[in-house]
Amino acid sequence: MNPLASPGAGTRILAMGNEAVARGALEAGLGYFSTYPGTPASEVGTVLQGVRDAFPSLYAEISTNEHVAALGALGASWAGVRSMVTMKHVGMNVAAEPLHFAGYTGVKGGLVVVVGADPGATSSTGEQDDRWYSLHTHLPILEPSDIQEAKEMTCRAFGLSETYDLPVVVNAPSKLCHNIGSLTLGALPAGPPARGRFEPDPVRYLNLFHLAVENHGRCLANLERLRADVGRLGLNRVRPGPGRVGVITSGLHYAYVLEALEVLGLDDVPVFKVGLSYPLDPHGVAAFLGSVARAVVVEELEGFLEFQLKRYAYDAGVRTPVVGKDLFPATGELGIDEVTDGLAEALGRPVPAARRAGADAWNTVAGELPPRQGAFCPGCPHRATNYALLRAAGRKVVYAGDIGCYTLSVLPPFRVSDWVTCMNCGTGSGQAIAQVTDQSVVALVGDSTFFHSGVPSLLNAVQNGADLLLLILDNRWVAMTGHQPSPTTDRLLDGTRRRAVDLVGVVKSLGVGWVRRAGAFDVVGLENRIRDALAQRGVRVLVVEGECALQSERRRAAVPPDAETHVAIDPERCQRCHRCYRDLACPAIREEPGPRGDDVYVIDEALCQRCGVCEALCPNTAITRARIRRRAAP
Amino acid sequence: MRRCDVLIAGIGGQGTITLGTLLKLAALRAGIEVTGAERRGGAQREGPVTSNVRYRVPETGQERAADPAPFSGLIPQGGAHLVIALEPLEAVRCLPWMNPNTVVVAETAVRVPTAVRLGAAAYPPVDRLWAMIRQVTPHLHPVGLESLSKERFGGLRQVNVIALGLAAAVGDLPVDDDALLETVRERLPGFDANRDAFALGRAAATR
Ligand SMILES: Cc1ncc(C[n+]2csc(CCOP(=O)(O)OP(=O)(O)O)c2C)c(N)n1
Numbered sequence A: 001m002n003p004l005a006s007p008g009a010g011t012r013i014l015a016m017g018n019e020a021v022a023r024g025a026l027e028a029g030l031g032y033f034s035t036y037p038g039t040p041a042s043e044v045g046t047v048l049q050g051v052r053d054a055f056p057s058l059y060a061e062i063s064t065n066e067h068v069a070a071l072g073a074l075g076a077s078w079a080g081v082r083s084m085v086t087m088k089h090v091g092m093n094v095a096a097e098p099l100h101f102a103g104y105t106g107v108k109g110g111l112v113v114v115v116g117a118d119p120g121a122t123s124s125t126g127e128q129d130d131r132w133y134s135l136h137t138h139l140p141i142l143e144p145s146d147i148q149e150a151k152e153m154t155c156r157a158f159g160l161s162e163t164y165d166l167p168v169v170v171n172a173p174s175k176l177c178h179n180i181g182s183l184t185l186g187a188l189p190a191g192p193p194a195r196g197r198f199e200p201d202p203v204r205y206l207n208l209f210h211l212a213v214e215n216h217g218r219c220l221a222n223l224e225r226l227r228a229d230v231g232r233l234g235l236n237r238v239r240p241g242p243g244r245v246g247v248i249t250s251g252l253h254y255a256y257v258l259e260a261l262e263v264l265g266l267d268d269v270p271v272f273k274v275g276l277s278y279p280l281d282p283h284g285v286a287a288f289l290g291s292v293a294r295a296v297v298v299e300e301l302e303g304f305l306e307f308q309l310k311r312y313a314y315d316a317g318v319r320t321p322v323v324g325k326d327l328f329p330a331t332g333e334l335g336i337d338e339v340t341d342g343l344a345e346a347l348g349r350p351v352p353a354a355r356r357a358g359a360d361a362w363n364t365v366a367g368e369l370p371p372r373q374g375a376f377c378p379g380c381p382h383r384a385t386n387y388a389l390l391r392a393a394g395r396k397v398v399y400a401g402d403i404g405c406y407t408l409s410v411l412p413p414f415r416v417s418d419w420v421t422c423m424n425c426g427t428g429s430g431q432a433i434a435q436v437t438d439q440s441v442v443a444l445v446g447d448s449t450f451f452h453s454g455v456p457s458l459l460n461a462v463q464n465g466a467d468l469l470l471l472i473l474d475n476r477w478v479a480m481t482g483h484q485p486s487p488t489t490d491r492l493l494d495g496t497r498r499r500a501v502d503l504v505g506v507v508k509s510l511g512v513g514w515v516r517r518a519g520a521f522d523v524v525g526l527e528n529r530i531r532d533a534l535a536q537r538g539v540r541v542l543v544v545e546g547e548c549a550l551q552s553e554r555r556r557a558a559v560p561p562d563a564e565t566h567v568a569i570d571p572e573r574c575q576r577c578h579r580c581y582r583d584l585a586c587p588a589i590r591e592e593p594g595p596r597g598d599d600v601y602v603i604d605e606a607l608c609q610r611c612g613v614c615e616a617l618c619p620n621t622a623i624t625r626a627r628i629r630r631r632a633a634p
Numbered sequence B: 001m002r003r004c005d006v007l008i009a010g011i012g013g014q015g016t017i018t019l020g021t022l023l024k025l026a027a028l029r030a031g032i033e034v035t036g037a038e039r040r041g042g043a044q045r046e047g048p049v050t051s052n053v054r055y056r057v058p059e060t061g062q063e064r065a066a067d068p069a070p071f072s073g074l075i076p077q078g079g080a081h082l083v084i085a086l087e088p089l090e091a092v093r094c095l096p097w098m099n100p101n102t103v104v105v106a107e108t109a110v111r112v113p114t115a116v117r118l119g120a121a122a123y124p125p126v127d128r129l130w131a132m133i134r135q136v137t138p139h140l141h142p143v144g145l146e147s148l149s150k151e152r153f154g155g156l157r158q159v160n161v162i163a164l165g166l167a168a169a170v171g172d173l174p175v176d177d178d179a180l181l182e183t184v185r186e187r188l189p190g191f192d193a194n195r196d197a198f199a200l201g202r203a204a205a206t207r
């Protein structure tokens, strides 16, 4: 059994921050779950999808997008069911409209919104701090500081939501979502959650005219109730110390601060740990500020705590100097070392020199090292598509790329994406560029991104007569975020068939006149298809089909095929034209010293996925494939 | 309280995170506190991936505190006791976390980044990379893990368990071989080969 479904209260297991969040929700009696995947929060959904056998009354879906997911969770909450919706930070933008109404209507069943933040944008196109949303959604925010707290706070958030009649946000940055460590389980509820029942409540739910104004008032009153209670809820705590300089911090940074103080050899610094970062406890922070001569606020990004606490200090007449954003940068991730350096400066205590040996050495050699970026996996259909697209369309067209694994096409050798912002940025902005220029625009979109937000833009292009070629890269999965099923997933990893959406049918139904399909791995045929499309005008859609290579590899591991294929480059035929090595740049093709002393290209069969693309594109027929049937077991 | 911090580095697809998970599960089995954050690449291959493994071992006789101070998921600079690198360049990228006592276990087989493949950057000679590390610590163990795995097992599947055996031999880990091997048995298929792989890694340390 999945240990996260284990009833054993007190059991210690190894869990990821995201898994701890999921477990916390199960311990709270979660009845409804919705999500649209997004790094770093995706695994919350993976867990809750995976434990449905053990929790048959849990409803858990992967929604079409975050807007749909948030509306769903709100509806389930109105029906009295404890509900949770999770998303990555930028998903909040898509969910923002429903979440601005959630405070107006209030909740019946506790409603928890989990946001995976990504300071440093290590797997995102932005690093926005969603906590600022609460200044106008008025949703309270909990910030766990470690894996155990991620579970405890998520579990508790449901009750807080019901008590204060507001959805509650749990904000977890990537370094917590992807922190794996020991977790002590709590008890699961005795029985399954009851079925919900929706009771109409016209005052709350019909936000028309003066009712909307009244609901706005009730939302603010609920928030004030919570603000008045915060000090008694035990969500914030003070680690006392006789020092004159105090530190205020929240979430993960609490652990960083404690560890930094240890590195600096300081054990007298008082620390105020914020657990509920919206609304801040006005009296708590004012009292803490009043007790020290100077305060340092340790937080990431643009200074959400500092912004609030300076207001409360002003109201309380406390004039203690506060440093925060003048010490720590407003951009990028604030890790343990940045916190240590900042506190060293603020507290006048240098970082011990012994800690610096490695970093100093690094600074002298870093310039000699080549950078390393991600690349499409060996056998990835997107690599083949990029190769064919570049051959057919060259460098003269505008490339309207989008978000998904295929975003890697921004990198050399392909560089076929001229901008990357939010999901659907390709079709969305590309169709307008086509309207106001004489340039040829080629847009790319993945299957999941197309269904997430691409459909209205494509319809818009059709209705307004744009000149646009759209390639829908249907790799059958939401690959980028960890291979969740997409609407076009037709076969699971164990081989079972699944009913998939008819993508070509959907596109046709939008009124697109020119719709074709092509196989990604047949690079020559694909190149020709793209040439055909480029010769036409109007909205054209080419659906490029080829399953994500990682997923087909996993399926082969689960259900081994009955034949083995071997691929090799014949050094006698190879003319070193570099097409496979540089233009396709498959990582399974390597350069090695050959027997005659010159370099030769070889295929590393341990990495090769036998996609056949290099063989198809080699102009010298130097790449050969041989199929060997496995002997049947006796 | 004894601490032991292990930094693992590799590139997407090499099993960096799995290796970290094995080291953590072994701790759980041995009743040792463990945590550690990961830097994952995307779902795709080839990008740098790291995993922090942080152990806190109570001294004998010391009870586990009811509310232990949180320890962060990130190893501070200069704080790694052991570095396990699955690629030479990625070993050097761990320099900021090394100190003169850090033990470094590193794969010798090179994975060429795209920039080098396209001729836009050069990959330094591997000996030069080792010299960079030796500037900070003499305790470097370069081993051809991939070639050992291909030679003995005909593929790359055992690379991580060989690395684990090597780390166990030189890394002064707070988890013993039994805990590591039991974890491997529980989590990875093909235990017979893996037991051999572990022994192979251990033996590689003394070669
Ligand atoms: C608003 C928002 N939600 C979620 C994400 C995370 N995300 C990025 S791309 C993507 C979908 C990728 O699937 P697909 O378009 O099918 O491309 P693939 O990765 O399979 O190539 C998701 C979920 C995001 N960047 N923005």
Ligand code: SF4
Binding pocket: A375, A376, A377, A379, A380, A381, A382, A405, A475, A479, A480, A548, A549, A550, A551, B043, B044, B045
């Ligand atoms: S995970 Fe799949 S879609 Fe993404 S790069 Fe790898 S093979 Fe391509």
Ligand code: SF4
Binding pocket: A378, A379, A567, A586, A587, A588, A589, A603, A607, A608, A609, A610, A611, A612, A613, A614, A615
């Ligand atoms: S068949 Fe060729 S292109 Fe495909 S994965 Fe193997 S080496 Fe790479």
